Amino acid sequence: MYEETPVAAQRLIVERDVFGHNDALARKNRSFLTGRRIVALNLMSSPGSGKTTLLERTISQLGCGDCGGGEFVFCVIEGDQQTANDAVRIKQTGAPVVQVNTGDGCHLDAGMVARAIDALDPREGVFLMIENVGNLVCPAMFDLGETARVVIISVTEGEDKPLKYPNAFASADLCVITKTDLLPYLDLDLNVLRDNVRTVNPRIEIVETSSKSDDEAWHAWLRRAHERAVAR
């Protein structure tokens, strides 16, 4: 049904400018982050998939803020249209956090992340967790300078979402399937969801988590990502 129209064409040209400007800032971010051997993860999902809960759990299990007592050090950038609710939640874990409110904006961009990195000044070898705006569509279009992309989907969202909203899945290195403790109460076939993720992106890794089970596969992936960053 969708056809190119004069409006769409006009928008395309402007988007190219916006993307070009964003990509230049993303390259600067990447250069800074690589130089400090920082693992920067761009976490993308719909609202309510459990990104903040996964972050809280991960920081409390594997890390601490800046205390040096955990296996890793985490710092966090929280993206939301409104409120500092998520930053307040993360702050309770002890991790340094910056909230970015995008207002009407539907995604983080590399400039917002650059300013948040300035404010956080993350030190060598830490994890920088970037929780993007809850939106399965737009964030995938914007490079932030991240080390890797993680797409998160909860089992309550249905098997077909990777096929209907493929960009986030196609550009991600890892897919985290959350809320698997709800599977007994849902009409969802986990194998079909996994197959649909792999149809869109055959090279993607997939791990499953829930707040009521261990997160070993997710932790193992984080350790490998950290090893790669330190070995650079």
Add this chain to the structure above:
Amino acid sequence: MYEETPVAAQRLIVERDVFGHNDALARKNRSFLTGRRIVALNLMSSPGSGKTTLLERTISQLGCGDCGGGEFVFCVIEGDQQTANDAVRIKQTGAPVVQVNTGDGCHLDAGMVARAIDALDPREGVFLMIENVGNLVCPAMFDLGETARVVIISVTEGEDKPLKYPNAFASADLCVITKTDLLPYLDLDLNVLRDNVRTVNPRIEIVETSSKSDDEAWHAWLRRAHERAVAR
């Protein structure tokens, strides 16, 4: 954290042009739809909130396609980035349906809806259900010429989403809370979710549904909307 930058300013100016063009087309749609006493509902939500399932159930309970045998006649516009999966599902209910694939686009616009209306040619007094792209952020910015806006949120998405993503809730006439059959398995306080919806929009109506209970409050709202359209 977020500050205006030259990029944001440039984008704002262009968006004003895009919105102006969209609003002109939306006014044409509204004029056509009002003339035919059609109730056009713009259904907005995150992916996986249960929009398509609610539509399937509503059409099978209250309507039929073009057969004239049900209480109402429904026709449907399905918006997704990719696939015709949802149109295939709706087609099985017997309702006329047009699938709009937006590609990289994150929302329906009035031009897409105008072309879909041309293709459907809905007759006097029907319901035109417009299932927007699964995205709680961008669709709220674009008037489609609809009679009313319905924002849908499932109980699995968490209580705080209306506060963090207020635009869709602020501009909606009705909020449908779905999947209430999962409440026993979730740490969610339905009263807090309702309060948060009303904080953003004190005038909004709220109904609750689940695939395992009746949908009387939703049906009653549809009947009132239809009465108002016919009385115009």
